[in-house]
Amino acid sequence: MSRLAVKNLTQTFDQKNTALRVLDGLNLSVDDGEFVALLGPSGCGKSTLFNIISGLLVPDTGGIYLNGERIYGNTGDFAYMQQKDLLLPWRTVIRNVLVGPEIHNEPLDTAKTEAQQRLAQLGLSGFENSYPMQLSGGMRQRVALVRTLMFRKRILLLDEPFGALDAMTRTVMQSILLDIWAEDKQTVLLITHDVEEALLLADKIYVLTARPATQKAEIFVPLPRPRNITDVSLIRLKKELLAVLQVEMSKVFDTG
Numbered sequence: 001m002s003r004l005a006v007k008n009l010t011q012t013f014d015q016k017n018t019a020l021r022v023l024d025g026l027n028l029s030v031d032d033g034e035f036v037a038l039l040g041p042s043g044c045g046k047s048t049l050f051n052i053i054s055g056l057l058v059p060d061t062g063g064i065y066l067n068g069e070r071i072y073g074n075t076g077d078f079a080y081m082q083q084k085d086l087l088l089p090w091r092t093v094i095r096n097v098l099v100g101p102e103i104h105n106e107p108l109d110t111a112k113t114e115a116q117q118r119l120a121q122l123g124l125s126g127f128e129n130s131y132p133m134q135l136s137g138g139m140r141q142r143v144a145l146v147r148t149l150m151f152r153k154r155i156l157l158l159d160e161p162f163g164a165l166d167a168m169t170r171t172v173m174q175s176i177l178l179d180i181w182a183e184d185k186q187t188v189l190l191i192t193h194d195v196e197e198a199l200l201l202a203d204k205i206y207v208l209t210a211r212p213a214t215q216k217a218e219i220f221v222p223l224p225r226p227r228n229i230t231d232v233s234l235i236r237l238k239k240e241l242l243a244v245l246q247v248e249m250s251k252v253f254d255t256g
């Protein structure tokens, strides 16, 4: 049975007194422990989808199901790394990443040791006592990822977690994320605008249409990891994905 299902989601926002349809009967299904990537043109409704799954936003119609049961609001099943890093500016790096354990009343000594290991793994040792404003955009993004992991949830919602990173750091972070996933086998939903990132990481890729978003394609990537983007099967899938995406992108951008 599918652990997480998005069924027939519809969402409309009021913008300048007109109704902006953002999601239009969107369906997705994600198995327990599956790594799923979501691709779609900018503004199509990807972050809106995560806001609904995590319970921050109530959809107009349709719903989110966990193991067949409809869920409402924040159920505590998800750790959500939002597109905009929402680090608390008045807390140091270590105190930011300990927010989850604090909320869960975990013994902070053990959590702190684990947090320090995670920070070191993501290249942040020595910055535990810095404040977010003292870090670069890419460093803040890595702190936000550690904070998300420290919530220790079975389902991770990652909205462009590597968007602010340069290509080299991004490659390192992708492989660290795969290591973490291989160890803990969380269910991962990853929004990315990077086709190669989706192909290197995911078991399954959903392509969403231009706004209003609905499911355009479901593409399986049944290849062992670590993957190499020059692998012939990946090159074939990349062409397929780009062709599908370009059709949707051309609806958004006037490429004349």
Ligand SMILES: Nc1ncnc2c1ncn2[C@@H]1O[C@H](COP(=O)(O)OP(=O)(O)OP(=O)(O)O)[C@@H](O)[C@H]1O
Pocket: 013, 014, 015, 020, 022, 040, 041, 042, 043, 044, 045, 046, 047, 048, 049, 083, 211
């Ligand atoms: N709270 C809101 N109120 C009104 N409109 C909203 C709200 N949130 C999102 N929108 C609109 O919904 C549309 C989809 O936004 P969303 O952030 O989900 O897109 P996205 O696919 O995540 O884009 P990007 O790839 O650029 O991050 C946009 O047109 C945006 O203006």
Ligand SMILES: [Mg+2]
Pocket: 046, 047, 048, 083, 159
């Ligand atoms: Mg977004």
